[in-house]
Amino acid sequence: MALLAGLRVPARSLLRAGARLRDAALGRWERAAGGGGDGARSFGSQRVLVEPDAATGVAVMKLWNPPVNSLSLDLLTELVISLEKLENEKTFRGIILTSDLPGIFSAGLDLTEMCGRNPAHYAEYWKALQELWLRLYQTHLVVIAAINGASPAGGCLLALSCDYRVLADNPKFIIGLNETLLGIVAPFWFKDTMINTIGHRATERALQLGLLFRPAEALQVGVVDQVVPEGQVQGAALSAMTQWLAIPDHARQLTKSMMRKATADRLLTQREADIQNFVSFLSRDSIQKALQVYLEKLRQKKG
Numbered sequence: 001m002a003l004l005a006g007l008r009v010p011a012r013s014l015l016r017a018g019a020r021l022r023d024a025a026l027g028r029w030e031r032a033a034g035g036g037g038d039g040a041r042s043f044g045s046q047r048v049l050v051e052p053d054a055a056t057g058v059a060v061m062k063l064w065n066p067p068v069n070s071l072s073l074d075l076l077t078e079l080v081i082s083l084e085k086l087e088n089e090k091t092f093r094g095i096i097l098t099s100d101l102p103g104i105f106s107a108g109l110d111l112t113e114m115c116g117r118n119p120a121h122y123a124e125y126w127k128a129l130q131e132l133w134l135r136l137y138q139t140h141l142v143v144i145a146a147i148n149g150a151s152p153a154g155g156c157l158l159a160l161s162c163d164y165r166v167l168a169d170n171p172k173f174i175i176g177l178n179e180t181l182l183g184i185v186a187p188f189w190f191k192d193t194m195i196n197t198i199g200h201r202a203t204e205r206a207l208q209l210g211l212l213f214r215p216a217e218a219l220q221v222g223v224v225d226q227v228v229p230e231g232q233v234q235g236a237a238l239s240a241m242t243q244w245l246a247i248p249d250h251a252r253q254l255t256k257s258m259m260r261k262a263t264a265d266r267l268l269t270q271r272e273a274d275i276q277n278f279v280s281f282l283s284r285d286s287i288q289k290a291l292q293v294y295l296e297k298l299r300q301k302k303g
């Protein structure tokens with residue numbers, strides 16, 4: 001009940017949540033895709049709903065981790081599993097990554113996973129995040145982010161790891177790597193992902209200042225590729241997908257790999273050191289204190 005009390009979602013969603021939790025308790029759930037008629041079935045886990053359309057070869061992947069789609073260990077794990085499943089289905093060529101929560105794409109890393117836990121937990125958490133980034137960044141599928149809500153820090157990383165980004169036009173839907181505002185530092189592979197999208201100078205400014213861009217600024221700096229009216233974001237993402245899927249797969253995939261491999265390899269060659277670096281950084285008293293103060297501020301915002 002305490003969890004539900006924190007939600008600001010309509011009763012309809014709470015009912016849906018209840019159904020999902022029940023089904024998740026029974027194991028992986030499946031239900032018929034609405035009106036598909038092509039035999040494709042939705043599948044998913046407790047926090048990731050996948051709506052595949054076998055006719056177009058495109059699956060819509062929706063994040064659902066109330067209240068703010070923070071990237072908890074569970075969500076990271078479920079995302080990796082869902083991605084892997086789609087990659088292994090030969091019928092699928094593209095994914096639209098979006099949120100099933102109103103007004104939030106993803107609040108980024110789950111601060112409760114990074115506060116007051118033990119080093120083994122921090123290591124497990126970081127490894128799961130690395131795993132998701134490596135898979136998402138390098139997947140042979142076309143991934144388009146339909147960003148229908150706020151997308152700070154790790155949420156921005158998710159979007160930047162896609163091939164194309166469409167953002168809904170609402171001034172509350174801020175996007176950026178704001179780690180410095182929390183007193184922490186974006187790791188090198190977050191930084192590299194942003195540099196590869198908007199260039200070195202714009203990244204340097206954005207990272208040092210912890211900039212969170214509103215839609216018009218995000219478009220101007222290149223953090224997103226398109227801004228569309230709210231309600232049109234998924235449609236616009238699907239239209240963009242048509243252009244990407246018009247390219248022969250082998251040529252596009254080899255090009256994607258050529259563009260991204262060096263960046264991914266940089267992490268792959270030092271994964272363990274990166275984990276140790278994260279654990280020791282996070283274990284500092286000053287960092288724990290800064291994160292706790294930030295979390296407390298978020299919690300008191302409503303009070």
Ligand SMILES: CC/C=C\C/C=C\C/C=C\CCC/C=C/C(=O)SCCNC(=O)CCNC(=O)[C@H](O)C(C)(C)COP(=O)(O)OP(=O)(O)OC[C@H]1O[C@@H](n2cnc3c(N)ncnc32)[C@H](O)[C@@H]1OP(=O)(O)O
Pocket residue numbers: 006067068070104106107108109110111112150152153154155178179182184185186187277278281282295298299300301302
């Ligand atoms: C020398 C060193 C070199 C290298 C460094 C080495 C290693 C690197 C070390 C660390 C790197 C870490 C990288 C971190 C990345 C991250 O992603 S950190 C997370 C950053 N995220 C944010 O700053 C977003 C915070 N949230 C918000 O701004 C807002 O919540 C929102 C805009 C997303 C939504 O606003 P609202 O709709 O108004 O919702 P509320 O603010 O009321 O929140 C509801 C509820 O959710 C809780 N919450 C919000 N965000 C998070 C989160 N990220 N994690 C966990 N919980 C979150 C919030 O506290 C509220 O909780 P309750 O009050 O309901 O309990």
